[in-house]
Every structure is written in structure tokens, then in C-alpha cells.
Amino acid sequence: MDDSRTTDATPVAVPPDTDAPTAAFFDLDKTIIATSSATAFSRPFMAGGLLTRRSVIRTAYAQLLYLAGGADEAQTERLRAQLSRMVTGWDVAQVSSIVAETLHESIDPAVYAEAVALIEEHHEAGRDVVIVSASGSEIVEPIAAVLGADHVIATRMAVLDGLYTGEIDFYAYGENKATAIRELAAERGYDLAASYAYSDSITDVPMLETVGHGFAVNADRALRRVAVERGWGLLTFSRPVALLSLVRPSTRSVVVATVAVAAGCALAVWLVRRARRRAA
Template sequence: MPTAGAAVAHTAAAAFFDLDKTIIAGSSALAFSRPFRRQGLISRRAALRSVYAQLMVVFAGADEDTMDLLRQRITVLCTGWDVAQIRSIVAETLHEIVEPLVYAEATALIAEHRALGDEIVVLSASGLEVVEPIAALVGADRCLATRMGVDHGRYTGEIEYYCYGEEKAAAARAIAAERGFRLEDCHAYSDSITDLPLLEAVGHPTAVNPDRALRRAALQRGWPVLTFDNPVALRSRFRSRVPRVAVATGVAAVVLGLGWVGLRRRGGPAGLPSPTGA
């Protein structure tokens, strides 16, 4: 982690951040289920099942097979959804829903990295167009996230790019090479064991609100472990820096954000109810 007197000797690099439970508290999947229900995209029963799924995965360990199962269910759910409608819902509700979830500790850490000249990068398995506006809200320079296929303005149910697991590490390596950064100078922050490849790829890994498996791995490797527990609204802090157009642009793959953000990293038992709308 950067420290207060480190600016003199600091070599500018990249700081890679996961999204859920690292930058924001809780799950954007669960948060967005309400406006989706209001717009008739999901039923009350589906919304309740998503709540149950979220509660279950909090206590579950990471499981690759379950991740795949949940991913398949989400893509089936959203196939055929109108992209323009999704874009409108997210743009209209982003500030109301997301701002109160952002950790004050995360924004302070991002500001510290920025002051040192680091590039702030958000890497998320959630949909690109839900991650982009959140990344803009917290002052990130760029983000990479999952992209979902679209045809004639509707989701196809196909995944074009899955920013998950080893793929996050590959993305970090590519960004570092592009920007001329040394990976040993870069930082990475995540709460999930599924991001172990990313954390191992950089010289300065940090576990934030880690799940059980990542906490064990961090302790074994001597990595710092941080607890973020103070979500605060960001409107007054970032309004002048984030034009509303940045919030409204994109959302072509938002449903992955709604379904994956909280579920991708912990997975539940194979029989877990589909987290529809989560």
C-alpha cells in the first residue's frame, strides 16, 4: 500500500481494484434488482430469490463449477432484454443506488494512489457498462469488465469477454506492458480468492474484506489485509469531476453486472436457486 512519505521514492505504476466489497459495499446485483423489478424485467419472486442467493453466497467458498452455473443462469435470464431499456434504468438510478455503497476507505486509497501518479484501473467480472460509470464515480482512469453480446439492440446471451480469474491477471499484464509499468511496482486490491492470479501478478497485493480462502492465502503469503466498513455517498465529493454523460454512456452488458457482481466470487452450492435479477 502507498504510505504518506512514499511520494519521493515512488515509481508511478498501476493500482488495480476489484469492484464488489473492495470499492463498494455489498452487491450491485442485489442493489439493482429493485429498479429492474419496477420496470417489469424481473418478478417479485425472482427478486426474493436473488436476496436468498446473496445471503447464501456470503457464507460459501469460491467454487468454479458453481460460478459457471450461475453465469449460465444469468445469461439465459437476460437473453432478449432491450439494451436501451437497461441503459435507461441504470443511468437513472446509478447515483441513487451506487453512491451510498462506495467505501470511504476505497476513495481515500484511490486518491492516495492518484496523488502518487498511479493509474487507477478497475477490473471486474461484472458487465462493462455498469462498471464504467461506477469507475468514473470513484475517479478511476480506466476499467476492464465482462462484455456481453448484443444483436439488433438486444442481449444475445453470449459472452464476448469474461473478465474473471486468470483473465484479470492477463489484463493487468497487458495494461502494464502498454503503459510501460513494471508489474513489481503495481498494486492490486481484492476481496476474493478468485482474484488470486491478479494479486500474485503484482508486486504489492492487498486483500480487502477478504473471503475465508483469500484471508488464508494472504496470511500465508504475508500480504496486507484491510477492512473497509464505511460506505458513504459520493455526490458531493465527485460531482464536479464526473459529467453525467459519463454515467449515461454504455450499459450494453449491464445485466452481467446485475447478476455477477455479488455472485461471481463466492458461488453457492450447486442447488442454489437462480439469482435472477441479482
């Protein structure tokens, strides 16, 4: 284990001492990546005509508050409300196409090397890796695929006729994350007492409480205090790098091909829908 990665003596990613399946649950923003996944695609969304320059500035300001603050409930709710208003009327297929095409450009430089190494350690220990994020599934799922995650828990936006309505079907936040983790554990047979969870946010205390091994990553004062009280591990991730630089050569081509196929499929769906609307 890389001792510089942790400030706590609790073992990280050790082999399970149970015959039941186990999992490692990772928050995404500021835990695996050093930014907000929901706003990382602002520039390509603007280039695709989904965002105006003014809305990009508002989104960047919301992200600045999110990153500078402790990501408390009020800050996260403001960002959620801003993003919900912003995506109303967007074409789902177009969003998926843009995310797939610009994934490495938007996310690669912000991935923590320590997080990628830890994900690999958990896989080697025989655990499933689950990404749990309040960002939308259309954004989280491609990122999770590149990271090699086995499952995703993410916010699901309401869709009507291929367009976002601005309503939310499931908001993966706070206690909702913990509920979704328990539901997935029941479905997959995970032993949660032998499972792991990682997050930077005080709002994810319910998620960290759900497993037997909770870790606070780059914790602010509030989360650090709770982590010390609960006996959770404290980790520091500080090396954002390009994801492809950490992927083995044997799997790099698979990663690139997966993203390319996803981009092609999403673009085809969007073009068909656009042609139908013009013909209507």
C-alpha cells in the same frame, strides 16, 4: 495513512520508486462496494420492466449466498449463470439508461469510504486506477467513472441487434483478470512489479499475484491464509457511505453532470430503437 484501515505494516499507496508508469487495480464487489454490483440494480430493472418480482427474489437469494459465503469459484459461477440467463434479450441501451439514472440510488449507500480514500491516495501518488470486475461493462463503467477510475476491465456480454444474447464475449474472472491486467500493462507501459492490487476474493489470487503489492480486503479465511503465506497486506474496510458525501464540492457537479449526460444519451438511443421496432 489511516491505521484503522489496515492490519498489516506494509505501506499503502506510497509514491512509486520507478520512472515507469504504475497502476492500482481494484476489484469492485465487496472491495470498493459492500454488495454485488450486478444485483444492486434489481429494483430499477424491475421498475423498467426487465425483471419480474420472482426473478428479483431469485437474484436476491443468489446475492445472499454470494455475500454470506467466501465468493469461491462455485458460488461465483452460479451467480454468473443466473445473471446470464436473466439478461438474455435485454435491450443494451435501456440497461445503460437505467444504470445511469439510478446509479447513486443503487450504489451510493454501499461504497466503502476507505476504498474511496485509497483510490484518491493512489491518484495523488501518480498511479492510474483500474477497476477490475466480473460484472458487466455496462454496469461497471458508470460506477468507475464516478469513482474517478482511469480504466475498466469488466465482463463483456455478447450483443446482437442491440440485445444481449446471453453469451459472454469476455468473462473477467479468475485467471482472465490477470491476463487482462497484463495486456493493459503492456499497452500502457505499467511496471507491474511496482503496481498494486486489491481484492476480497480467493478467486482473485491470480490478479493479486500479477503485481508487486497485493492486498487482501476484508479477507475470508482462505484468502487470509494465502495472503499471509505470500506476504500480502491485509486491509479491513468497514464504513459504507454515500459516494457523493465523499466527493469534493468542486467535482460533485461534474459527477452529477456526467451521469445526467450518460442517462440522456442512453435514453435517446433506447427510444429510437424502440420506435424503429414498433415501425417494423
